[in-house]
């Protein structure tokens with residue numbers, strides 16, 4: 006079938022399957038064979054891994070298309086080149102692939118399409134927009150159909166910020182577009198190396214992402230045209246500017262994180278935990294409440310249903326910082342375990358590339374991946390097919406370096422215009438059986454800045470969020486304390502005391518289990534009760550209560566100051582019972598504060614009552 010007809014057929018298919026996708030669908034078939042690009046044919050097939058004999062120049066990571074007899078073109082990526090044969094990995098189901106099938110190479114790496122319109126989008130790992138399909142029609146893309154990531158027809162209000170004659174380089178601002186409430190900078194493409202002189206510039210106006218908004222000549226006098234969209238290869242980090250140290254706290258509204266195990270904007274953290282311990286609930290919480298501009302949520306789902314939940318729930322959630330719907334600041338990359346492994350592998354890179362793109366605009370971005378274990382499994386499967394020498398638990402030997410280079414894409418960047426942007430990366434890890442000794446967890450732990458370990462023990466006793474304070478750690482304590490000391494004197498020391506109390510309380514609890522409470526000296530019982538109070542009242546939080554789910558930092562400062570009074574006070578009780586009764590009462594009173602708004606009148610009254618209780622140091626008769 007001639008190429009034109011194929012393209013037409015594809016268009017018809019697209020229109021039939023999803024008329025509302027109209028605006029997105031390809032106007033042209035994907036890459037045609039090109040004299041300077043390599044081409045070849047399939048000589049061996051093994052699952053999604055094909056061996057292709059080719060002619061021409063070929064690069065590692067290049068995108069290829071396998072042309073099926075029925076007219077569909079399957080997207081693939083070059084993963085190994087040896088002489089005139091290459092191994093390519095197909096991103097889709099390979100039914101119908103046979104020896105001798107023609108393969109063309111695009112001459113391009115796997116890329117993300119970047120420009121206004123990314124926010125609110127839901128993509129798969131190859132950046133096909135899924136939202137319209139999944140939510141409205143409940144089905145997935147037919148095989149071999151690739152859809153433009155950005156709406157080609159949508160008009161944007163473009164404000165020009167450059168003039169003819171300007172000397173520019175990659176990353177420089179040509180103009181801006183208002184994307185929701187964000188100023189989206191239209192930049193000189195990152196593929197443009199060297200210096201350029203602008204020769205033509207459109208006036209401010211209403212344009213699509215495809216419109217040429219500026220023309221420029223390079224140092225050799227060759228002319229280039231710039232549009233509002235650009236493409237970044239997804240597998241390596243890209244930024245323009247200088248890396249600087251993280252210095253601002255990422256507020257999450259979760260007390261156990263912000264207070265006890267803080268994370269900095271531009272930092273990294275991981276949250277490993279056994280199945281059902283609350284990793285996904287935690288990631289969703291962070292995507293809703295974290296104090297960042299933009300959230301990129303990569304769902305390499307454990308269950309397909311989970312992903313659908315995200316799609317259903319997200320558009321309706323309200324951002325506590327702006328009172329707008331959360332989707333206006335979110336990009337979701339969705340892969341379920343039913344999607345091909347290779348697409349799962351690319352989803353994480355797709356997500357982090359989009360995050361880096363928004364960082365380049367001076368924004369704070371949070372990238373969340375749930376779970377990176379699924380991604381590592383994809384690496385393992387691919388490596389297995391390549392018959393590479395396996396490392397621990399059959400993961401490839403390069404697992405640790407892949408994990409490290411993913412997290413290394415986080416960070417604060419001082420942009421050339423003096424502003425700062427950040428990418429914070431948080432990955433859930435789901436080790437089989439909750440065993441943290443396995444390779445993915447271990448490799449992750451050696452690169453991240455904070456470890457929020459979820460434990461079965463805590464989730465079983467419904468101590469949510471099930472982040473276990475006895476195993477978790479953060480390297481950002483001193484940075485966070487530096488920021489918070491200015492608001493609450495002695496913050497850092499207090500956090501250390503709280504953790505010490507928890508550890509001592511745990512040791513005493515274990516001893517009491519053996520010798521009984523009667524055999525334990527009263528001071529120890531009190532330490533144990535203090536630890537329990539801190540855990541119950543402060544560290545635990547009810548994700549399903551509107552007031553308690555999100556505890557803003559100023560409320561944390563108030564509550565922690567109360568906790569401080571309890572932890573620092575030396576109580577004198579006569580009997581164990583007296584101590585228990587007192588702490589039970591105090592605990593209940595303090596827990597109530599969590600459900601009260603900081604600004605309500607009740608809050609201050611309740612707080613005064615608690616302060617009096619602590620002061621008196623004994624249980625009072627309930628009135």
Ligand SMILES: Nc1ncnc2c1ncn2[C@@H]1O[C@H](COP(=O)(O)OP(=O)(O)O)[C@@H](O)[C@H]1O
Pocket residue numbers: 278279280281282283284285286287469470471546547548549
């Ligand atoms: N913070 C929380 N508050 C209340 N319930 C929670 C919380 N976190 C998890 N859960 C409960 O645990 C269940 C499993 O959580 P989920 O995040 O799906 O686990 P995982 O992703 O670790 O497998 C949830 O459906 C919910 O009932």
Ligand SMILES: [Mg+2]
Pocket residue numbers: 284285286307375
């Ligand atoms: Mg989960």
